[in-house]
Amino acid sequence: MLGKLARELRILGFDTEYLAxxxxxxxxxxxxxxxxxxxxxxxxxxxxxxxxxxxxxxxxSEIVQEQVIQVLTHFKLHKDIKLGSRCLICNSLLNPIPKETVKGRVPYYIYKTQNEFVFCARCQKIYWAGSHYLDMQNRLKKYCLPK
Ligand SMILES: [Zn+2]
Structure with a gap:
């Protein structure tokens, strides 16, 4: 029911379990x-x-953006946001990995254009500051959060 909210909270870096x-x-x-x-x-x-x-x-609310605002405001979480610090799949904290180690494990275009990568040891998933991250930065502005 609140899967989108859970994902959004993980993007913001909060420890969020989701039970289907x-x-x-x-x-x-x-x-x-x-x-x-x-x-x-x-x-x-x-x-x-x-x-x-x-x-x-x-x-x-049924609207995910309003849900996020309600949670952030009620629990006063704005200052604790750590964008992109958690795995969206399993909720684990991500760790930076050197660019040379992701060669061949991410699309070539991504390897050429990105310099910072983080890694989930549990799912073996590699993340970079891609479109989700940029979307989220734009959304943060809509949440009217202090930077
Ligand atoms: Zn993971």
């Missing part, structure tokens, strides 16, 4: 709540049944 509903072993919203409590996380949800539970933050 069909991956929940206990297929009730309360299954997700239990996981959040066990991992000491705040559960972001649009499920009204959970609205008044502890450790739950209710997302008001």
């Amino acid at each position: 509903y069909d991956k929940l072993t206990n297929k009730t919203p309360f299954g997700a709540l239990k996981i959040a409590q066990n991992e000491n996380r705040i559960l972001l949800t649009r499920n009204k049944k959970l609205k008044n539970s502890p450790q739950v933050f209710f997302i008001e």
Whole structure:
């Protein structure tokens, strides 16, 4: 339900787990709540049944940009943004790797035009400051965030 918000929060560098509903072993919203409590996380949800539970933050809007603003504002996270510091697939922190080590592992055009690369040790995925990153920088301006 909030997959886009989860992705956006990861792009911003926040530790964000996302549970697809069909991956929940206990297929009730309360299954997700239990996981959040066990991992000491705040559960972001649009499920009204959970609205008044502890450790739950209710997302008001259906529009992802408004959702991000609500989360950043409520938890006062603006100063903690670390754009592009997390893997979008698995949520791990990324580490810089030298350009020469990515030769042949990224498209040739990317290798020629980019100088900085980061790496997810868990998924073996290489990231660079590509279009997602630039999109996000533009979106940050729309969130009216201090630089
Ligand atoms: Zn990863």
